[in-house]
Amino acid sequence: MKITEARVIVTCPGRNLVTLKIVTDEGLYGLGDATLNGRELAVVAYLEEHVLPALIGRDAHRIEDIWQYLYRGAYWRRGPVTMTAIAAVDVALWDLKAKAAGMPLYQLLGGKSRERVMVYGHATGKDIESCLDEVARHVEQGYRAVRVQCGVPGIPTTYGVAKREGERYEPADSDLPAEHVWDTAKYLNHVPKLFAAVRERFGDDLHLLHDVHHRLTPIEAGRLGKRVEEYNLFWLEDCTPAENQEAFRLIRQHTTTPLAVGEVFNSIHDCRELIQEQLIDYIRATLVHAGGITHMRRIADLAALYQVRTGFHGATDLSPVCMGAALHFDTWVPNFGIQEHMPHEARIEEVFPHAYRFADGHFTPGEVPGHGVDIDEDLAARYPYQRASLPVNRLVDGTLWHW
Numbered sequence: 001m002k003i004t005e006a007r008v009i010v011t012c013p014g015r016n017l018v019t020l021k022i023v024t025d026e027g028l029y030g031l032g033d034a035t036l037n038g039r040e041l042a043v044v045a046y047l048e049e050h051v052l053p054a055l056i057g058r059d060a061h062r063i064e065d066i067w068q069y070l071y072r073g074a075y076w077r078r079g080p081v082t083m084t085a086i087a088a089v090d091v092a093l094w095d096l097k098a099k100a101a102g103m104p105l106y107q108l109l110g111g112k113s114r115e116r117v118m119v120y121g122h123a124t125g126k127d128i129e130s131c132l133d134e135v136a137r138h139v140e141q142g143y144r145a146v147r148v149q150c151g152v153p154g155i156p157t158t159y160g161v162a163k164r165e166g167e168r169y170e171p172a173d174s175d176l177p178a179e180h181v182w183d184t185a186k187y188l189n190h191v192p193k194l195f196a197a198v199r200e201r202f203g204d205d206l207h208l209l210h211d212v213h214h215r216l217t218p219i220e221a222g223r224l225g226k227r228v229e230e231y232n233l234f235w236l237e238d239c240t241p242a243e244n245q246e247a248f249r250l251i252r253q254h255t256t257t258p259l260a261v262g263e264v265f266n267s268i269h270d271c272r273e274l275i276q277e278q279l280i281d282y283i284r285a286t287l288v289h290a291g292g293i294t295h296m297r298r299i300a301d302l303a304a305l306y307q308v309r310t311g312f313h314g315a316t317d318l319s320p321v322c323m324g325a326a327l328h329f330d331t332w333v334p335n336f337g338i339q340e341h342m343p344h345e346a347r348i349e350e351v352f353p354h355a356y357r358f359a360d361g362h363f364t365p366g367e368v369p370g371h372g373v374d375i376d377e378d379l380a381a382r383y384p385y386q387r388a389s390l391p392v393n394r395l396v397d398g399t400l401w402h403w
């Protein structure tokens with residue numbers, strides 16, 4: 001099955017999404033997600049200039065060889081742009097192979113390990129009360145797990161909270177980076193009250209998650225983890241920047257609150273020590289940014305040796321193509337933990353018709369050959385790219401902090 005064409009489709013139905021389409025001489029095509037929020041055109045250039053010309057004429061079935069060609073052949077290895085480009089090719093080739101085999105992607109990976117995939121939704125609010133209302137809405141929809149984030153009194157903007165009530169949350173909301181303000185002390189004083197209120201109203205069975213979004217020092221993360229142990233969180237996410245994997249040794253000494261990290265990781269080398277030293281409980285790296293299925297399988301298999309489970313990133317800045325492929329991976333992977341689910345807006349759902357379905361707090365990936373996601377190129381063409389940048393974050397004294 002020879003690759004005859006490979007092209008990148010950039011569309012912006014409410015937000016920028018980048019899709020790679022690989023076409024073969026057997027008339028089949030595969031799709032991969034190449035979206036890197038705030039750096040989309042860097043990946044487009046990497047693919048169009050340095051990758052796609054080298055794919056033409058290659059055997060689309062040789063997924064591993066092409067992966068190694070793009071990884072080892074890059075010389076300047078790893079990094080989010082390179083690994084997102086490799087991921088897009090990889091997922092498109094797995095989609096193609098499953099289509100050629102006439103089977104849903106999860107079958108090709110090894111078959112079902114579960115009938116359906118548990119997901120968590122996002123409950124956010126400008127204050128605790130409005131967040132509780134959002135939790136109630138998610139519980140009514142059948143979610144078993146909800147991530148809770150709310151505004152912090154005294155801080156004008158907080159991660160994860162929409163600017164205006166009822167609006168969708170989209171972090172890349174301005175041409176150039178917006179400047180946010182952060183106050184760790186106010187946050188640390190406030191967020192335990194949020195969990196107390198949620199447990200008070202919804203009881204102990206609802207899985208609660210929270211994303212600190214890289215903003216604490218290790219000892220502050222240890223303090224928060226210990227403080228919220230009584231609320232039995234499912235996980236505390238990105239509690240401190242994870243470039244220094246050793247930092248999690250200090251956090252682990254102070255708390256048994258489960259830790260999740262890794263949505264910004266792009267290779268096994270970003271998380272090897274975290275996994276081998278059991279410093280985390282869930283690995284968040286996902287297909288679109290961590291080299292695709294071929295590499296993510298290696299990360300998941302390493303994690304399984306240390307009873308670390310997957311918890312794929314699944315924000316709306318990852319396209320339905322990534323979600324579709326991820327749900328097939330989630331259906332197969334033995335050490336599955338949970339899948340993030342931020343519903344895409346209607347325009348995106350129209351551009352990317354898909355076979356996956358949500359019901360009662362879970363997803364099923366669909367039974368059509370491949371990952372089950374397509375793209376309507378005519379509709380996609382109606383939404384031209386529009387630069388959008390993620391914010392930057394400053395402490396009250398102006399220090400540039402972690403967003």
Ligand SMILES: O=C(O)[C@@H](O)[C@@H](O)[C@H](O)[C@H](O)CO
Nearest residue numbers: 037171211263314315317340
């Ligand atoms: O856990 C999450 O979903 C967040 O950390 C993301 O929404 C993240 O802020 C965005 O993907 C950044 O583009």
Ligand SMILES: [Mg+2]
Nearest residue numbers: 211237238263
């Ligand atoms: Mg996160």
